[in-house]
Amino acid sequence: MDAVQDEAAGKRARGLDRAFEILDFLRQKRQALKPNEIAAQIGAPRSSVYELVNLLLSNGILEFTGGEGRVYLGRKLYFLGAAYENHFDFTRECEAALEQLADETRETAQFCMLDGNKYTVVRMREGARPFRISTDIGQSVPIPWTASGRLLVAHLSDQDILNFIPPQDFRLPGGEWLEPQTFLAEVRQAEREGLFTFNSIVDSFTHCFAVPVRGEEGHAAATLCLVTPRDDGIANRDRYLDCLKKAAAGLEHAPARPRRG
Template sequence: MEDQSIARRTRGLDRAFDILEFLRTRRQPLRPNEIAQEIGAPRSSVYDLVNLLLAHGMLDYQGGDGRVFLGRKLYFLGMAYADRFDLMRECEGLLVRLAEVTRETAQMCLMEGNKYTVAMMREGVRPFRISSAIGELVPLPWTASGRLLVSHLSDADILSLIPPEDFILPDGRRLDPGIFLAQVRQAAADGYFTFNSEVENFTHCFSAPVYRADATCIATLCLVTPRDDGLKNRERYLVSLVGAAEELSEKMGYATARRA
């Protein structure tokens, strides 16, 4: 009986996390019955968990008609996490510096599961600004950072990680996985990757790896620029970006580990 009780609580926790993650990815308030239908869970258990999450401030009512969305308590939890997470804390000043030096939008990006996401961003000072939605999940092959974030994995592990449908680009073309793997290895050797964005027209993306002590790429620093300006200033932007990524990697212990 005790084992069954523990199993029920575990399933409840898993389903509560599913609700929070689903709302994060949908990025809009929804009714509990809509959530239940989308995540394939019993309506009664979703209603119970939504009420529990509302009581603890993890969800708030938004938009009327019983719609709920992520609650303010999660914001405070996120702020506490950022205060203690060295990568986030150290990155903020570097993004400010990159945006000021290049006048372009600077980002810190991470791998979330098998997707890419922008975790932090500093917009450039130019009149025409390019920005992205923080926390939005994007297929790895669509991004410059995707070539670097998986570079510590074997080819087989990369193909196992990335769903086949993620190689279908926004315009409907299919990126050959073999080409992607070759780009991953070349990006790791070069220490950066640049290309014309597959997601945003008229933009050019720059990405440089941030390594931790065990040589795993845990994040990237990026610049998102108008295409013409990015190509014109490519070398200057790369010097600033790669230098900032190396500085952050050193703070994460990578340079110390290499010298040991």
């Protein structure tokens, strides 16, 4: 996805950057691919990709799986990720907060963070309705498409926000153009109020609530969200926001607080 921002052509890419581009691509695809396919789809030289894939395989960062020479993310990444999760020990508290939210509201509750310059759902608890509303965990979504996005960039200056978010991410899935100035105004509003709610701009039937979970630097390290049918969301607005704020208070500082040391 960073291929776009390769400086003017003719430059060589650094191995490390391409390596992580490969890893991110596999994560996004969520399936094993052949080196050849990877090269073609991320627009990298085949010889480079073969070289890097072999290096990553020998390090356990990638693994053969799915046959025919296909590779996918490896066990070593699991271990490294587990060490991160263990250090910033937010998992348990996070699950508890989502559990609590789901119990109190019967709606879909999500714990969200930034992944680079995208938004992603880290953990989710589906609501208890006959028709559940849910999203995919771990998929990268443009920041402007989400309520949480307004909160997650609120610590940046307007200019930094515009530099941070890829311009094409202001194009909504329906094709409409979200004016960056409109987005910035909503960011500032979210910052002032410490919350953001709206009828989702990526579909026609959900209402989204987001509140920040502040980390050690005082800005939103993550968000807690509820995704509800529009009617219910609007009808229960105050109660839902109370629940969210309560749950977020329980998490406060947790996502960024090392367990020891």
